Amino acid sequence: MNIFAEIRGLIIATLDQMVAEGALPEGLNFDPITAEPPRDAAHGDMATNAAMVLAKPAGMKPRDIAEALAARLADDTRITSAEVAGPGFLNLRLAASVWQQVAAAVLDSGTGFGRGSLGQGQKVNVEYVSANPTGPLHVGHTRGAVFGDALASLLDFAGYDVTREYYINDGGAQVDVLARSVYLRYLEAHGQEVAFPEGTYPGDYLIPVGETLKAKVGDAYVGQDESVWLAEVREFATEQMMDLIRADLKALGVEMDVFYSEKSLYGTGRIEAALEDLKSKGLIYEGVLEPPKGKKPEDWEPRVQTLFKSTEHGDDVDRPVMKSDGGWTYFAPDIAYHYDKVQRGFDALIDVFGADHGGYVKRMKAAVSALSDGKVPLDIKLTQLVKLFKNGEPFKMSKRAGTFVTLRDVVDQVGPDVTRFVMLTRKNDAMLDFDFDKVLEQSRENPVFYVQYAHARVSSVLRKAAEAGIDVSEAAIKGADLGKLDHEAEIGVLRKLAEWPRLVETAARTNEPHRVAFYLYELAGDFHGLWNRGNDVTSLRFIQEGDAQTSQAKIALAQAVAIVIAAGLGILGVNPAQEMR
């Protein structure tokens, strides 16, 4: 149930009728017509721009259309008044019963309220995290992980068939570096003194990996040439790292559907197949790139390379897919990977990258556009940096200084729920300040707490009501007389609840899960506001002593708020709190 969509439908139907009666010309486009909550509540419950949008194509004055429309709409029982305002807005006021029914709808649908049909079962692939399997996940990955995961849940909620996917970069040179680093730890486990030269990973997290390797192969690799052990150790180390990463993700509550290996693209003809597809479209050629301007190309030499004509699909320059030594560039397997996604039949693709990969957006979009003949849209969301603070003081991450902050550090300190919520309190492309102390503060300025608190308060009301002998069973609450919710403050909360389905749609359409977090904060604010007014106006309290029926109606409202909060938090991957400690 989306009341805005319903009223918009009513408006369109009324306009159709006006066309049939000759009050409006035929052939008008009604698509741009909206029914939205006005910014200023004084303008009523809902406003439509119909008259202004239609005025020009219909060759009529906006106010004339608006007045004719208003007269007809006023006949509908749901609408109590329709007034023309400003340049031609039509402001509608809705009957209290319309809003009261929102609570009934929420109770009826439970956390499924607002679940949308926007996606219509279309298959969407959301690729996120995709960190190199060379070590534990750090804070930067955490934001990408939370964002991608929440986005996936949001799209699922909006009616898409979502696949969560992680691309394992296990095919490049960095996994060789990993293997050599593990080998050093392996030697160390055998009692040897080792040094970590430039270009290896000296992190402590590889110590147990070296020991596990020792336990597995004994001294078989000691003193052996790299050619003997590199391939084996690489595979072993990659698996170990992926186990680590999977465990990190699990700690954060992220579960992938698919882990896709880059390595599986090599030697299987898949890269070749993808490039062959581009070649058949005339998008592969041998050529020489211009040196980048402005940047000092010290050892620049013009070289003939195999290039993808990405400029045909919106990129700025063509991109090399093969190195001068005949090996693939990193871009080649990326193309093959996305080719594979297209072939798996997804209707839309989403990649979540860190902002430092912003330079790859155009070329990836170009590749997908070319590979799918423009049929599969690729949206790339970049997540900006997370700046860490401790009690207001910024601190820098440094591997060397040992102040390297991992995903695990964050989750262990503040918990997965807080971590996830806070990561979504900013738009994905805005920088985020993360203060280890402030996120645990219990005050209004901490949205995590504020939203959780609202949910907990509802639980508290239910407990208190039960103690007072009020029947708060599901049946009793569902059967409550919602007509008793007639105070303007209560209607206000109902209005906010009514916006939820609409918000889900907008957030899903723009791929912006942070909107859910902001909405929840607003809803919680409205609910707390109503609660606080009960301090002065006793008739607004949720429990009305000696009046079980009124209490039940108010509890129904509170319950509806809790349900929508739980649904929203569910999308964000956060568990709602039953009580605050």
Place this chain on the structure above:
RNA sequence: GGACCAUUAGCUCAGCUGGAUAGAGCGCUGCCCUCCGAAGGCAGAGGCCAGAGGUUCGAAUCCUCUAUGGUCCGCCA
């Protein structure tokens, strides 16, 4: 030199993909605590939406240019 992202209240940020008098939290000012949970509440002040053009009934939102900040820019994955 170029690309991408940002620029909104003193501070940190939203702004429903073009709607009416631009919002929230913090901070500031003033009131309020024997009251279902005051880890607060209510009210108020505070804005040339970086700047300049353009598009149209209408722009913080779309286009162009400029300024400032960030990220990135042949074979490194």
